[in-house]
Amino acid sequence: MSAFYGRTNQLNQLQQWISKKQYSLVAILGIGGIGKTTLAVKLANNLQGEFNYIIWRNLRHAPPLKQLLVELLQFLSHQQSFKLPEDINALISSLIKCLQEHRCLIILDDAEQLLNPGAIAGYYQANYEDYGQLLRRVAQEKHQSALLLISWEKFLQLELLEQKNNTxxxxxxxxxxxxxAEKILVDNGLFGNTEEWETLITRYRGNPLALNLVATTIDKYFNGSVSKFLSLKEVFPNQ
Incomplete structure (x- = not known):
C-alpha cells in the first residue's frame, strides 16, 4: 500500500459517515494522483472489523452493470450455483437483499469511467445509465451496508441524491x-530549505503522485537537491 500522508481528518470523517451508518452512499472525489485510492484502502483496512464483507471492484474497463451485479452476487453467495434473474431491477433487488442480510462495504474505484467525457459534466455514458438505478436504490432503500465510489468527477446524480435525502x-x-507534502520529499531523500520546499509543493499543487514522481527525478538527476532542480525551470517547466 502507498504511504499515507496528511489525510487524517478526511479519514476520520469517512469513518464516521460509514461506521455510524450515517450514509449508505459515499463518494471520494478528486483529480488523478491526489490520493483517493490510498485513502480508500486505509479506510477499508480500518473498517474491516465492522463488516462481514468488503468488496473492491475497479471500473477501469467500465463493465456493464449486469456483469458487475452478477459478480457481486456470486461472491456474496460464496459461488453457490443458483439461477440469477435476468432483469436489472431484479438483480439490484437481490443485491439489496444481501446488503440487508449482511453488513457489506462495496468500493467501486475509477467510477468516472461510467461517465461521458464529451458531455455535460456528471452524465453517464450511453448504455451505462442503469448504474443510476443502483446508486438511487442503495441510497434510498433501507439496509445495513455502504457503497463507496472513487471518482475524478462527481456524478450529477450524486448532487441530486445529496439534495433529496440524508443518506x-x-x-x-x-x-x-x-x-x-514535505514528508513525501524528505522520505524520498531530498533536501532543501523551507522556501524551496514550498516552491516545489506549490508548483505541483500538493499532489502526492506528482510529488513522488518529481522526487524520483530530483533524486536521480540532481542528487536530491531541490535547489538544483528549481534552478532549471526552462528544462522542467511548471506543471
Missing amino acids: TASLTLKGLPTEE
Whole structure:
C-alpha cells in the first residue's frame, strides 16, 4: 500500500459517515494522483472489523452493470450455483437483499469511467445509465451496508441524491498541506530549505503522485537537491 500522508481528518470523517451508518452512499472525489485510492484502502483496512464483507471492484474497463451485479452476487453467495434473474431491477433487488442480510462495504474505484467525457459534466455514458438505478436504490432503500465510489468527477446524480435525502455524501480531496507534502520529499531523500520546499509543493499543487514522481527525478538527476532542480525551470517547466 502507498504511504499515507496528511489525510487524517478526511479519514476520520469517512469513518464516521460509514461506521455510524450515517450514509449508505459515499463518494471520494478528486483529480488523478491526489490520493483517493490510498485513502480508500486505509479506510477499508480500518473498517474491516465492522463488516462481514468488503468488496473492491475497479471500473477501469467500465463493465456493464449486469456483469458487475452478477459478480457481486456470486461472491456474496460464496459461488453457490443458483439461477440469477435476468432483469436489472431484479438483480439490484437481490443485491439489496444481501446488503440487508449482511453488513457489506462495496468500493467501486475509477467510477468516472461510467461517465461521458464529451458531455455535460456528471452524465453517464450511453448504455451505462442503469448504474443510476443502483446508486438511487442503495441510497434510498433501507439496509445495513455502504457503497463507496472513487471518482475524478462527481456524478450529477450524486448532487441530486445529496439534495433529496440524508443518506448520500461526498468528500473532495485537495492537494496536501505543505507540512505533509514535505514528508513525501524528505522520505524520498531530498533536501532543501523551507522556501524551496514550498516552491516545489506549490508548483505541483500538493499532489502526492506528482510529488513522488518529481522526487524520483530530483533524486536521480540532481542528487536530491531541490535547489538544483528549481534552478532549471526552462528544462522542467511548471506543471
